[in-house]
Amino acid sequence: MAYESGALNAALAAAVGSDPVLVAELRGAFVESATHHIDLLRRARCDANWHFAALRLRSLAASFGVQGISDLADRALDGAPGDPVVLRELDTAMGEFGAYPAQRQ
Template identity: 65%
Template sequence: MAYDSGAINASLAAAVGADPGLMGELRLAFVESAARQADLMGRARCDANWAFAASRLKGLAASFGALQLLALADEALEGAPGDPVVMRKLRAAIEEFAAS
């Protein structure tokens, strides 16, 4: 899945202007937070913990305009807790964003 970071970049630019240092810090905070929620989802031992982490990931994605990540969080919420296919997609999307 090709990750389009254009919406996130536009959201960051709207929030901080043309400060590349601050944009970099916010991108890093986004990646770390998304990875943390994905990790919590992977370690969830009950449906409620899965849903809570997926909802937090969805909110994070929405606040940054990360539409593909938002769709994956929705997929996680609609599917079975612990779904390995969803987890692979989430981790790949986060890693791809981190590398871009």
């Protein structure tokens, strides 16, 4: 998903123009919110909590034009709570944004 960071930057630039401070602020808001929703996925112990967190993540990613994260959230919706493959792929994708190291423990 090497294109994800570039897709987010392009979507933000199209929305707010060439204001680097605003682009950085919006990018930070995306990363913070996505990280929060991935954490909620990681802590979900029931179908309802998993489903809610995946829906929120999908909506967030779609609103920022980050298709790969949105696709992974869709996979989470189709999976079971705690799906380690989806969580690992989300961690890897978010690592590209500098949210946290790509290999979480």
